[in-house]
Amino acid sequence: xxxxxxxxxxxxxxxxxxxxxxxxxxxxxxxxxxxxxxxxxxxxxxxxxxxxxxxxxxxxxxxxxxxxxxxxxxxxxxxxxxxxxxxxxxxxxxxxxxxxxxxxxxxxxxxxxxxxxxxxxxxxxxxxxxxxxxxxxxxxxxxxxxxxxxxxxxxxxxxxxxxxxxxxxxxxxxxxxxxxxxxxxxxxxxxxxxxxxxxxxxxxxxxxxxxxxxxxxxxxxxxxxxxxxxxxxxxxxxxxxxxxxxxxxxxxxxxxxxxxxxxxxxxxxxxxxxxxxxxxxxxxxxxxxxxxxxxxxxxxxxxxxxxxxxxxxxxxxxxxxxxx
Numbered sequence: 001x002x003x004x005x006x007x008x009x010x011x012x013x014x015x016x017x018x019x020x021x022x023x024x025x026x027x028x029x030x031x032x033x034x035x036x037x038x039x040x041x042x043x044x045x046x047x048x049x050x051x052x053x054x055x056x057x058x059x060x061x062x063x064x065x066x067x068x069x070x071x072x073x074x075x076x077x078x079x080x081x082x083x084x085x086x087x088x089x090x091x092x093x094x095x096x097x098x099x100x101x102x103x104x105x106x107x108x109x110x111x112x113x114x115x116x117x118x119x120x121x122x123x124x125x126x127x128x129x130x131x132x133x134x135x136x137x138x139x140x141x142x143x144x145x146x147x148x149x150x151x152x153x154x155x156x157x158x159x160x161x162x163x164x165x166x167x168x169x170x171x172x173x174x175x176x177x178x179x180x181x182x183x184x185x186x187x188x189x190x191x192x193x194x195x196x197x198x199x200x201x202x203x204x205x206x207x208x209x210x211x212x213x214x215x216x217x218x219x220x221x222x223x224x225x226x227x228x229x230x231x232x233x234x235x236x237x238x239x240x241x242x243x244x245x246x247x248x249x250x251x252x253x254x255x256x257x258x259x260x261x262x263x264x265x266x267x268x269x270x271x272x273x274x275x276x277x278x279x280x281x282x283x284x285x286x287x288x289x290x291x292x293x294x295x296x297x298x299x300x301x302x303x304x305x306x307x308x309x310x311x312x313x314x315x316x317x318x319x320x321x322x323x324x
Contacts, residue, residue, distance in 0.1 A: 005112070006052035008079065012091045013055065023079040026104045028111055029093055030072040031059065038085060044068045047113050048077070048093060050104070051121040054113035057091045058082075064095060072147070074109050076101060105137075106145040115154045116168030123175050127201065130182060132190040135244035136198060136251075142236040143202075149232070152208045163280040170208075173279050174201050180275040181268060191250040196268030199254050203272055205232045226259050 003025035011023070031044040042061040047054045057079065061068050069075070076098040081089045107125050112118045128140045144150045158164035158173040178200035186193065206228030230237060241248040257266035258273065302310050 004052045005048065005050045005055055009053055009055050012057065012079070021081060024077065024096065024098070024101070025079075026074065026076050026098070026101065026109070028072055028074050028109050029057075029059065029069060029077065030111070031068050031070060034068060042068065046093065047111075048079075049109075049111045049113055051108050051110045051112055051125050053118065054111070055091075057093045059093045063092075072111070105141040106150070107141055110144060110150060110154065114151060115171075116166065117172060120168065120171050120175060121154075123179070124171070127175065127178055127182065127197065131194045131197065133194045133244070133247055135240060135247040136194045138243060139236055139240045139247075139251075140198070142239050143233060146235075149208060152211065153205070156207060156211055158204060158207070158280075163283040169283075170204060173283070174204055176279040176282075177201070177203060177272060177275045180278070181271060184271070189250075191247055192254070192266070192268065195247075195251040195254045196266075196272065198251060199258055199269065200272050200275065202229060202233065203258065203276060205229055208232055229255050229259070 003023065005027060008023060008025075011021075028047075028049045030047045030049065032047060034042065034044040037043055037060075044059050044061075046057055046059050048057045049055075059068055076096050078094040078096045079091050080094065082092045084090050105128075107128050110121055110124070112121055115121055128137055131137050131140070144153075153174075154171050155167050157166060157169040159169070164170065164173040178197050181193075181196045181200040204225060206225030209228050209232050210225055237248065237251075240251065254266040254269050254272075257263055257269035261269075261273075263270035263273075
């Protein structure tokens, strides 16, 4: 089993071990600040991360071929301790080659310190591990291997006013729908079941593209986020089509049925639509639809003569609002 950051945090933050102790594993490394040691050596403070958490370590340029790794990199690392100028033990990350440790997937190396809701990342990893089709697991890893997409999917809200409006709401809402499909006790072909789970996870993935500036250049036929699923996932779908054509067509069928509402072709598409509504409604009810709700359509509009707040009904409108 691969070593996780959460296993190292207690040791690295409170080193009660010998200075020669050494820990190895594959992690993400993001340099956040650089400086020079007293001997003139360039070093950087870095976040070492995976989906379970992040911890501060240090990297010295001499260990990385004379320059620090930029941008964030995913590497096999050896972590050992070194005394700083104040004789405190600090963890130092060293690059290493590994022929014995298996590589971790891009899901396992998602940056927990960038996620507004880090607790949702283990749910995402568990969802991927629960897929019975290996090609679908590879497809999921391919989707999240794009750091820009991963950052957007982890941090965007699902909507502006209606539901899951907080940063990270898109991931949480998508997980609720996908986990709902995964929890159904249905006797059906594993490919169709897994395809339904992936549709649940990516039914709102078009919002990632609509949140970008380039969304203004999209043809008018792509005004709805449901129509953008294949556009956003195009590269990964091409990989899936070469890897396993049967898995590709099973996923295409359920996505097409969801977009066209031809639910007879793929009944799980109707279940995704239903769970989408359940998740949205549950979030709205949890937050409260009262006037004090942050996601309510009632907005303050001054005060009455007696000092009470006057409320105005303001439903979402305009082309730039992401639909629930």
